Amino acid sequence: MMKLAGVAGIFLVGFFGAVAYADPAEDTLILNEDIKMVTKTAAPAHLSDVMDEVYSGWLFRGTETRAMQADDFDNPGMLFVEQAEGVWNTVEGSEDKSCASCHGASEEMAGVKAVYPKWNETAGEVRTIEMQVNDCRENQMGAEKWGYTSGNMVNMTALLASVSRGMPVNVAIDGPAQSVWEDGKELYYTRTGQLEMSCANCHEDNYGSMIRADHLSQGQINAFPVYRLKNTKLNAVHSRFKGCVRDTRAETYSAGSPEFIALELYVSSRGNGLSVEGPSVRN
Numbered sequence: 234m235m236k237l238a239g240v241a242g243i244f245l246v247g248f249f250g251a252v253a254y255a256d257p258a259e260d261t262l263i264l265n266e267d268i269k270m271v272t273k274t275a276a277p278a279h280l281s282d283v284m285d286e287v288y289s290g291w292l293f294r295g296t297e298t299r300a301m302q303a304d305d306f307d308n309p310g311m312l313f314v315e316q317a318e319g320v321w322n323t324v325e326g327s328e329d330k331s332c333a334s335c336h337g338a339s340e341e342m343a344g345v346k347a348v349y350p351k352w353n354e355t356a357g358e359v360r361t362i363e364m365q366v367n368d369c370r371e372n373q374m375g376a377e378k379w380g381y382t383s384g385n386m387v388n389m390t391a392l393l394a395s396v397s398r399g400m401p402v403n404v405a406i407d408g409p410a411q412s413v414w415e416d417g418k419e420l421y422y423t424r425t426g427q428l429e430m431s432c433a434n435c436h437e438d439n440y441g442s443m444i445r446a447d448h449l450s451q452g453q454i455n456a457f458p459v460y461r462l463k464n465t466k467l468n469a470v471h472s473r474f475k476g477c478v479r480d481t482r483a484e485t486y487s488a489g490s491p492e493f494i495a496l497e498l499y500v501s502s503r504g505n506g507l508s509v510e511g512p513s514v515r516n
């Protein structure tokens with residue numbers, strides 16, 4: 234089936250040359266021959282006007298890439314999870330504490346990643362998991378904050394994701410988080426850059442299209458952080474956002490900016506119901 238929606242579809246053809254369409258893979262992700270992951274499910278209610286089903290980016294990758302993610306021994310992202318496990322247990326900072334001193338084993342964090350970004354009542358703000366980790370480092374450990382997309386940080390988010398794998402993404406978008414969610418939604422639908430394209434033009438209107446050799450997904454973030462074969466490291470959500478914004482030839486926001494925090498909450502909510510998959514493998 235050819236599915237090139239709207240002006241952006243015509244634009245994609247004009248810009249990228251011939252654009253073909255391919256369905257997402259008919260495949261089931263079973264992690265370590267044990268945990269059955271939800272990579273395809275009914276779209277959350279807030280998306281019911283625009284799509285029926287949501288798909289993990291895993292279904293848009295090739296057979297070999299998909300296989301790498303299905304087994305922890307083949308998933309290069311798991312090496313960084315191991316590194317983070319070491320850091321989890323390392324005492325640092327003026328309070329002589331490690332993450333484990335307060336939180337116990339990293340497995341105790343099962344379920345946490347699934348609900349982030351999340352409203353923090355005390356701070357009166359929506360927090361990404363990176364913000365929460367840095368808050369613990371600064372205010373609980375008396376240690377230096379990590380750079381938002383630094384190696385230590387992305388590794389730690391991979392550890393936190395890994396212990397929640399298989400659990401459904403379930404970020405809250407009502408209550409005090411709602412206005413931030415609305416901001417994120419506006420960013421998602423705003424056309425930017427010389428190409429005048431929004432996230433939705435590619436990831437909502439034209440997922441399934443082949444852009445050059447790349448099979449365009451819904452741009453979900455249930456699987457972050459992602460190990461990319463292209464740069465052979467773990468990539469944070471905000472780094473991916475930056476890459477996509479740059480591709481529209483627009484000025485991009487910085488990692489950890491209020492704009493990207495809002496966008497992250499919104500994009501996460503588009504994947505409510507999909508399994509937490511991080512660290513995943515992508516091209």
Ligand code: HEC
Pocket residue numbers: 321330331332333334335336342345353355362365366369370373374389393
């Ligand atoms: C001195 C104790 C202490 C240390 C050390 C500590 N934390 Fe925390 N952490 C807390 C407390 C207390 C909370 C709850 C804070 C809140 O809800 O505002 C928390 C919350 C969290 C959460 C969010 C949990 C949730 O359910 O929302 C994460 C993730 C987290 N910490 C990660 C870490 C990591 C990673 C480290 C090490 C780099 C660390 N913490 C070190 C005390 C600590």
Ligand code: HEC
Pocket residue numbers: 289290291293421430431432433434435436444447448449450451452453454456459473474477478480481496500515
């Ligand atoms: C010109 C088309 C285009 C636009 C506009 C665009 N992207 Fe992308 N995006 C891509 C392509 C191509 C990929 C790589 C293939 C894939 O995973 O979909 C990608 C990948 C992604 C991924 C990785 C998904 C995964 O499972 O690994 C995310 C997340 C993402 N985009 C989010 C966004 C957001 C948020 C915006 C708006 C700020 C945006 N994109 C705008 C083309 C676009």
